[in-house]
Amino acid sequence: MDEGVPGLPKVDVLQRWVAEHRTMASLGKVASYIPALAKVDPMQLGICIIEPRGTMMTAGDWQVPFTMQSIAKVVGFIAACCHWGIPYVLDRVDVEPTGDAFNSIIRLEMHKPGKPFNPMINAGAITVSSLLPGDSSEQKLDYLYGIFQKVTGARPAVDEEVFQSEWMNAHRNRALAHYLKDTGYLACEVEEALEVYLKQCSIQVNTEQIAMIGLVLALDGFHPMSRKQVFPKEIVRLAKALMLTCGMYDASGKFAANVGLPAKSGVSGGIMTLVPANRRSHASFPDGCGIGIFGPAIDACGNSVAGVSLLKEMAREWDISIF
Numbered sequence: 206m207d208e209g210v211p212g213l214p215k216v217d218v219l220q221r222w223v224a225e226h227r228t229m230a231s232l233g234k235v236a237s238y239i240p241a242l243a244k245v246d247p248m249q250l251g252i253c254i255i256e257p258r259g260t261m262m263t264a265g266d267w268q269v270p271f272t273m274q275s276i277a278k279v280v281g282f283i284a285a286c287c288h289w290g291i292p293y294v295l296d297r298v299d300v301e302p303t304g305d306a307f308n309s310i311i312r313l314e315m316h317k318p319g320k321p322f323n324p325m326i327n328a329g330a331i332t333v334s335s336l337l338p339g340d341s342s343e344q345k346l347d348y349l350y351g352i353f354q355k356v357t358g359a360r361p362a363v364d365e366e367v368f369q370s371e372w373m374n375a376h377r378n379r380a381l382a383h384y385l386k387d388t389g390y391l392a393c394e395v396e397e398a399l400e401v402y403l404k405q406c407s408i409q410v411n412t413e414q415i416a417m418i419g420l421v422l423a424l425d426g427f428h429p430m431s432r433k434q435v436f437p438k439e440i441v442r443l444a445k446a447l448m449l450t451c452g453m454y455d456a457s458g459k460f461a462a463n464v465g466l467p468a469k470s471g472v473s474g475g476i477m478t479l480v481p482a483n484r485r486s487h488a489s490f491p492d493g494c495g496i497g498i499f500g501p502a503i504d505a506c507g508n509s510v511a512g513v514s515l516l517k518e519m520a521r522e523w524d525i526s527i528f
């Protein structure tokens with residue numbers, strides 16, 4: 206723990222904030238359109254912050270496992286870019302925010318027919334899943350899990366109950382995938398792309414693992430523990446730009462205004478965010494950090510209510526906005 210280390214935020218401050226912001230969860234609801242997610246205790250809130258030297262600050266329900274959901278869209282996008290290069294991927298998915306819900310279908314047909322707006326919404330992420338290398342869902346997932354493992358050191362586990370629950374209720378995602386197949390943007394069969402996409406959503410993590418991914422992104426793809434450049438800098442920069450502009454769905458603008466960090470949320474209540482190295486004289490995290498949050502009660506946009514509220518307080522008090 207960093208408590209008492211000069212220049213670092215105090216863990217007891219963080220714990221007090223978690224206790225205060227946990228109450229905000231009553232303003233949100235756990236996602237119910239995936240039945241397995243509806244069973245979770247909505248009042249949980251946990252956070253893990255990891256700095257490049259490996260120092261960790263934690264509070265609340267930081268060890269509770271949850272599924273990555275849309276946070277995995279960042280890893281999927283990085284994986285596809287690592288294999289194909291950026292131009293090939295961006296020919297198939299754009300980098301523009303939509304202002305629509307994460308599972309919205311409406312713009313696909315209305316604008317640039319069929320080309321998904323960005324990889325952080327479902328249409329874009331399903332397209333990205335179809336691009337992963339391999340001739341089967343197993344091979345594609347194997348590649349994706351390998352990318353995940355480069356950061357966390359472990360092969361990810363899929364929560365089978367959540368996956369089955371999503372698979373049986375994936376009507377809207379299936380509709381998106383069929384539309385993408387029709388317009389030629391899906392690089393494999395519909396069921397294969399859906400299996401890859403929904404299994405990546407069902408990867409089980411806790412706040413420490415997503416903080417670790419956030420930290421590697423903060424360091425432009427450099428892994429401070431293995432001391433290897435695990436992803437090319439250009440790809441990580443693009444992923445962070447997408448997180449900032451599209452990562453919190455149609456609340457991305459408000460999040461940039463109120464918090465000012467690249468972030469990605471998921472309907473299970475996770476938020477992965479990061480602070481880049483900051484040379485401002487009183488910077489709270491001068492060498493940067495990765496932040497993982499879990500708070501399962503979400504708002505109408507699909508973002509953790511207590512998690513966003515906690516991050517606003519941190520941004521205000523610790524001056525961690527990138528702007």
Ligand SMILES: NC(=O)CC[C@H](N)C(=O)O
Binds near residue numbers: 307403471473
């Ligand atoms: N916003 C999310 O986290 C969405 C992920 C979810 N598995 C879905 O596709 O509906």
